[in-house]
Amino acid sequence: MDIVKITGDIISLDEIAKSVADPKAGAISTFSGTTRDNFEDKEVKTLAYEAYIPMAEKSIQSLITAARQKWDDLIHVAIVHKIGDCPVGETSVVIAVSSGHRVQGLEAVHWLIDELKVQVPIWKKEVYTNGGPDGTDGGEVWKANNTLP
Amino acid sequence: MTQHFKVLYFASAKDASKTDGDKFEWSDNINAEALTKLLLARHPDLAPILKVSMFAVNMEYMDQDHSWTVQPGDEVAIIPPVSGG
Numbered sequence: 001m002d003i004v005k006i007t008g009d010i011i012s013l014d015e016i017a018k019s020v021a022d023p024k025a026g027a028i029s030t031f032s033g034t035t036r037d038n039f040e041d042k043e044v045k046t047l048a049y050e051a052y053i054p055m056a057e058k059s060i061q062s063l064i065t066a067a068r069q070k071w072d073d074l075i076h077v078a079i080v081h082k083i084g085d086c087p088v089g090e091t092s093v094v095i096a097v098s099s100g101h102r103v104q105g106l107e108a109v110h111w112l113i114d115e116l117k118v119q120v121p122i123w124k125k126e127v128y129t130n131g132g133p134d135g136t137d138g139g140e141v142w143k144a145n146n147t148l149p
Numbered sequence: 150m151t152q153h154f155k156v157l158y159f160a161s162a163k164d165a166s167k168t169d170g171d172k173f174e175w176s177d178n179i180n181a182e183a184l185t186k187l188l189l190a191r192h193p194d195l196a197p198i199l200k201v202s203m204f205a206v207n208m209e210y211m212d213q214d215h216s217w218t219v220q221p222g223d224e225v226a227i228i229p230p231v232s233g234g
Contacts, residue, residue, distance in 0.1 A: 033234050049233070052159055052226055055208040056233070081233060093234050113234055121205070121226070122233030123160035142161045144201075144230030 003078035004060045006053055006122075011080050016094045020076035025098035029105035031113045033093040035086050042138060045129040046087040052121040056081070059120045067097075067112055071104040079112065081122060092124070117145040151175075152221035156188065162202060162227040166192040179219040181211070188227070195227070203228040 003019055013032050020028055035047045064077045075098040086092045095112050099105035116122075128138030152175040158166045173187060181204060188195055204211045205226040211217055219225060 050160055050163075051233070052157065052205070052208075052228070055205060055226065058208055117234040118231070120233045121159065121228050121231055123229065124232045125160070142164075142229065143232035145232045145234070 001076045002061065002064045003076070003080070004057050004064070005078075005080040006051055006056055006083055007080065008082070008084045011082050011091050011094055013091065013094050013096075016078050016080050016096045020078050020096045020098040022075045022098050024100060025075050026100055027102035027105045028096060028098045029102065029109045030097075031093075031095040031109045032091050033113070034091050035088045037088045039126055039128075042126075043129045044088060045127045046085050047092065048085050048125045048127060048140075049081070049083045049092060050123050050125070051081070051083050053083075055121050060116065063112055063115050063119065066115075067108045070111070071099070071108045073100045073104040074108055075099055077108070077112075079116070081116075081120075083122070086124075154179075154219050154221060154223040154225060157224065157226040159227065159229065161229045162195060162198050165194040165198050175219065175221045177218070180216060181213055184219060184225065198229055199227065201230055 013030060017028050017030055037044050060079050068074055078096045081093045095109050097105045097108050124143050125140050126143055127140040153172050154175050155170060155172055157170045158168060163169050185199055188199060205228050206223050
């Protein structure tokens with residue numbers, strides 16, 4: 001089973017890990033992306049995510065299909081990405097993979113997050129705290145991961 | 150009957166164009182270069198963003214070098230450098 005979800009709701013690692021559980025699985029491997037409070041010397045207040053939703057869903061699904069070709073021991077794969085605000089400490093993305101044995105699950109999770117960051121049409125904006133002396137925000141910047149050629 | 154195609158703007162492209170989408174009149178031979186010109190005529194502030202963005206047509210990334218042209222009814226999207234995850 002493949003689970004692909006883009007949602008404005010808070011995402012739960014626990015629920016998503018449970019969604020890939022299977023009696024044939026010897027391992028559930030997961031990745032969670034969380035909002036960090038700093039970038040270079042700036043303090044980050046929140047990240048804000050935007051997505052080209054139908055294309056992002058299609059792109060994530062095609063990554064899962066590709067992962068299943070590379071690793072045949074995968075059982076269920078779930079990729080859930082949040083859009084909207086994602087304040088410090090909150091989770092923006094969860095990837096969960098169940099597999100018969102641990103090796104392929106761990107490799108697949110690693111590959112999936114690396115590929116997601118390069119290919120999927122989702123963008124994050126970093127919103128900084130305390131820019132000006134009058135308490136104005138420190139501005140915001142659209143981030144870029146390693147880009148496509 | 151005039152035919153059209155749609156262009157969607159995301160992230161920095163949306164900020165620059167100040168809209169999330171536009172409708173354009175279709176004509177023959179709108180390749181990447183011609184599309185860029187059309188976009189800049191309507192939204193000059195898109196210039197720096199288009200330089201680093203990809204085009205997607207009907208949710209497929211388009212190769213910037215190969216000859217493709219926009220078809221009537223296409224959904225084109227400006228894809229600035231992505232940053233998901």
